[in-house]
Structures are given as structure tokens and as C-alpha cells.
Amino acid sequence: MAIDWFPLWLSLKVAAIATGLSLLVGLWLVYLMANRNFRGKGVLSGAVTLPLVLPPTVLGYYLLVLVGRESPLGGFYERVFGSPLVFTWQGAVVAAMLQAIPLLVISARAALASVEGSYERAARSLGASNWRVFWRVSLPLARRSILAAAWLAFARSLGDFGITLIIAGHIPGRTQTLGGAVYEAVEGSNGGLARALVLVISVLAAGILWGANRLVPRQESG
Amino acid sequence: MIQARICKSFRPGPESAGFRLEVEFQVEGGISVLFGPSGSGKTLTLDAIAGFVKPDEGRILLDDEILFDAPSGVDLPPQARRCGYVFENYALFPHMTLRQNLAFAAEGSPRLERHRRVNEMLERFHLTEYAGRRPHEVSAAEKQRCSMARALIGSPRLLLLDQPGRGLDAGIRAEFYGLLRQVRAEFQMPILLVARHLEECFELGDEMLVLREGRLVQSGPPRSVAEGPADVEVARLLGIFNLFPVEIVELDPQRNYSRVRLWGHDLSGPYFPGKLRGDHVWLCVRPDQLDASTRDARPGPNQIPAQLIRSIETPQAVRLEFEGDLTVELSQAAFDQQKHNKEWVVSFPPQALRVL
Numbered sequence: 001m002a003i004d005w006f007p008l009w010l011s012l013k014v015a016a017i018a019t020g021l022s023l024l025v026g027l028w029l030v031y032l033m034a035n036r037n038f039r040g041k042g043v044l045s046g047a048v049t050l051p052l053v054l055p056p057t058v059l060g061y062y063l064l065v066l067v068g069r070e071s072p073l074g075g076f077y078e079r080v081f082g083s084p085l086v087f088t089w090q091g092a093v094v095a096a097m098l099q100a101i102p103l104l105v106i107s108a109r110a111a112l113a114s115v116e117g118s119y120e121r122a123a124r125s126l127g128a129s130n131w132r133v134f135w136r137v138s139l140p141l142a143r144r145s146i147l148a149a150a151w152l153a154f155a156r157s158l159g160d161f162g163i164t165l166i167i168a169g170h171i172p173g174r175t176q177t178l179g180g181a182v183y184e185a186v187e188g189s190n191g192g193l194a195r196a197l198v199l200v201i202s203v204l205a206a207g208i209l210w211g212a213n214r215l216v217p218r219q220e221s222g
Numbered sequence: 223m224i225q226a227r228i229c230k231s232f233r234p235g236p237e238s239a240g241f242r243l244e245v246e247f248q249v250e251g252g253i254s255v256l257f258g259p260s261g262s263g264k265t266l267t268l269d270a271i272a273g274f275v276k277p278d279e280g281r282i283l284l285d286d287e288i289l290f291d292a293p294s295g296v297d298l299p300p301q302a303r304r305c306g307y308v309f310e311n312y313a314l315f316p317h318m319t320l321r322q323n324l325a326f327a328a329e330g331s332p333r334l335e336r337h338r339r340v341n342e343m344l345e346r347f348h349l350t351e352y353a354g355r356r357p358h359e360v361s362a363a364e365k366q367r368c369s370m371a372r373a374l375i376g377s378p379r380l381l382l383l384d385q386p387g388r389g390l391d392a393g394i395r396a397e398f399y400g401l402l403r404q405v406r407a408e409f410q411m412p413i414l415l416v417a418r419h420l421e422e423c424f425e426l427g428d429e430m431l432v433l434r435e436g437r438l439v440q441s442g443p444p445r446s447v448a449e450g451p452a453d454v455e456v457a458r459l460l461g462i463f464n465l466f467p468v469e470i471v472e473l474d475p476q477r478n479y480s481r482v483r484l485w486g487h488d489l490s491g492p493y494f495p496g497k498l499r500g501d502h503v504w505l506c507v508r509p510d511q512l513d514a515s516t517r518d519a520r521p522g523p524n525q526i527p528a529q530l531i532r533s534i535e536t537p538q539a540v541r542l543e544f545e546g547d548l549t550v551e552l553s554q555a556a557f558d559q560q561k562h563n564k565e566w567v568v569s570f571p572p573q574a575l576r577v578l
Contacts, residue, residue, distance in 0.1 A: 122313035
């Protein structure tokens, strides 16, 4: 039986890009919430974690409303990049980010909160701006925990199904990721393919988890 | 010069009692030591000046600049205050080498200038050979020097130190005292230091500020604070006195004479101004000013028979602890002549007596 490995490579690509972008967006959000006082900070902080508790299909629906072809944001994207976001692999990236960002933000906030306060105070008393304190002191001191969180976010992105299904569909050879491929194999009573894909995902996920656990610091500030 | 009035209240929480800091002081150049027991608000005072803690009320002035003023809402961030801060744990960035720690602090200046300053500081604080190491790879003494160099590299207008050298052994502490005196001599800026041991006040302080329960209870040169504690609480804090409740039974300003009654014995001393006969006061006398000797048939004037509990040898002297919390310090030689005494009397030289 010839197995089509396209969904695996697509999933890996989508997850890697989504994790990278989520790190940027997530850390920026964490910085904002830690250093700025603005109206709606509480709302933002709640909204960031909301995707963790909402059903993926609901999230997918919201996303569709937000970046669909008729929406201003979707229209803007289409004008800039020349193709719509929905039903493309880029859409799958956005879907994965929606799962990855909350995970990253929660872990990064916890990791940064556990950084010994005197390092940040010292940096500020030495004249470093909040931004520089964040990048040069807080983040490096929390880097292992944040990297571990990024690994988990990567694993989460790898296996996303619900949001991806709604926003990117599962068009074989174009937007079908691992989750979708498993779904289709099961639906089509293709037991051998389903077992092979499930095995691959499980091994990958277990490996990532093992890696993430090794990263979690025993003693971060030595 | 720093001038500060700081009020800060903390409501009692489920696991903490409430606390109110209310201090006002002004210090000029030199080293001023904030002295007090733990929980007296020393570090909080330091943090308010550095800008880490926002007071509820008050004003903080450094030279002519207002760092904080509650009524007008001025509250400079720590970055703009130019206060060097040396932390209790030194807070050297563990992921940077000593050189990088210094460079981080000098990043405001142009590259060449920064390089020059970092090298200059490394040399001045004898850190050049350790420059490439991380904080966990150097000894406590080097961390100490590096944190001092880092705090000073940006030419702060004020240096704050929070119990540096706490828990270090005597040799390294002595080295630190030397370092700080060198800094005082070479850098022209006021230094405010938090300390918990009287020894540090005497070693370093031009001025000491005694804090208790969030209040400033006495200030002045350490010598004068130690010789004239403002009240019995300060005397207790200093921990260098015998303190006994006594009654004044005679006062005579003409003859500069007074008599107090302690445990049914009369002790004569100098006239105590501002007191009345019959007042119940605290007799305050340093252990090294007392003398202990063998008991003759009848105790002489200003002698009180006492029951020895134990004798403890210290590096400088022998401490004799008698019943009733009476402590006497004798030199080793004096003690050697006396050590076979069965019964003791303690002599109170009249001029050593002071009442609070």
C-alpha cells in the first residue's frame, strides 16, 4: 500500500510556521500585558486564553467570519497576497496559531513570573528600558520554559483538526493535514492508512513531549 | 544629598500583619546606614527611593531633582532615577559573563566609550581575569565587586545597598567594608546602606538611621547613637546594654549626684537632668563598663552581689552572665585572676550610669 505522506509534510510545515509566528505574537502580548497599562487589558488577557476552552468548530466559525473572503480583514489579505486566506494552507497556519498562542501566552507568563524579581529590578535601576529588560533579562532567564511551551504549541499545531477543517478544509494534496487525513481514512474505511497515520502522529507527539520535558528547567537561575 | 519623606501602608492580609512605613530624613554625602530589625521597613525605604515601590504619600528629592512627589503626581521610573542599587543577592545576570553584566549597564554610551568604561571598571575592581566568567563561576567576593562595579558604571547620583554581604564569612565581609570605603573615597555620591548589625554601622557609617516598626526613631553618627540611645527601645535594638528598671531615690544637681535603687541596692551616679525623684526609669550601662570581683564580707558602695550563671569567652573578652540578665565583660587577664571566685559582686562605676 502506498501511503501519501503529503499530509505529514504539510502538517510539519504548518506547525513550524505557526509556532514561529505564535512565539512572536505571543511574546509581544505577554510583554504588553506585563509592562503596559491600557484599557481592556483584562479583556485581552481573557480573550487570549478563551481559545483553550471554546470548541474548535466554534473557533473555526469565528475565524471564518473574521478572515473570510467577504470580511474586511480577508479582503485586505487577498489584495496584499493575491489569494484568499480561506481554503489554503496559510489558512491552516492561522488556525494552528489560534491554538498555539494561548498555550504560549499562559506558559510564558508563568515562566516570566517565576524569574527572580531582583534581576529585573537590577536591570531597570541600570537604566534599561522595559523592552530591553524583557528581551535581554527576563526572556533569556525564562527561555527554557518558553522553549518547552513552544514545543508543546508545535505538537498542538501538528494535530489540529477542528479549526483547520473549517478554515482550510481538507482538500487532498492542498490543505489536508494529518488530522484531516486520519479523519478521511477512517471515514473511507481505509484501516491500514488510518493505523499508519495514527502511529506516526503518536510517535511524533510522544517525542515532542519527551523533548519538552527535558527542556523544563530543574533550576533556571543558576 | 537625598531628602525623603515616605509613607506607605500595607493592609493586613490573611498571612501577614499590616504594616505602615512613615519615615522622613535627609542625608548628605558619605555613608548612611539604615539600621533596624527585620520587618522595620529598611529595604522598603530603599526600594521607594530606587523607584521599585510607589509610596502612598511623600516626596523624594535627590540633589535638586524631584524623583517622587505624591501631590503633583511626579513618579520617575527607576530607569530615570540614576540610583545604583546593589542587591542582597547581587542580582548579577546569570546568563551573562561579568564583562557582559558591566556592558549591559553601560549600554547608554557609545561603543568605544562603553568598551573603555567596562575595561576601566574591570581593572579598578580587580575583575579583569574573571571578565569572561559567569556569576556562578566566581566566588562571592568577586560577585560582590562585580555588582558594585555594575552599579557604579553608569555614574549614579546615589548608591543604594541592601544588606550586601549578608551571610558571608568574616573575611569576605571585611573585604567588602574595605571596598565600600574605597568607593566612598573615590566616587562623590551619597551611599545609603541597609544593615542589620551594629558592627556594620560602626565600620562604615558616617551616619546611622535607626528604624523600628516603620518609624525612624533616632539618627546621628553611630558613636553618638550608641552612647546616647534615645529611648529604651533603641537601646534594646542596639543590643549592647544592660537594661534594668530602677527607681530614682535621690537627685541633687548641686553636687551632680543621684541615687537609684536596683534590686534593693542603692547605686550612686551623676545627676540625671529632666528626671524627678520617684521616677521609674531604665538604667542603661554597657557590660564593659562594669567590673566583677570576689565578694568580701560586705559589698562596698555601688556594688551588688550577683550569682554567676556562666562565663563565655569571646575573641576580645570574657562575658560573665549573672542572674537577672546582668552581663559583665572582663578582659581575659582580669578574668584569669578572678576565675576561682565562688561568690561575686558587680561594681557599677558612678560615671558609667545612664538612665533612659
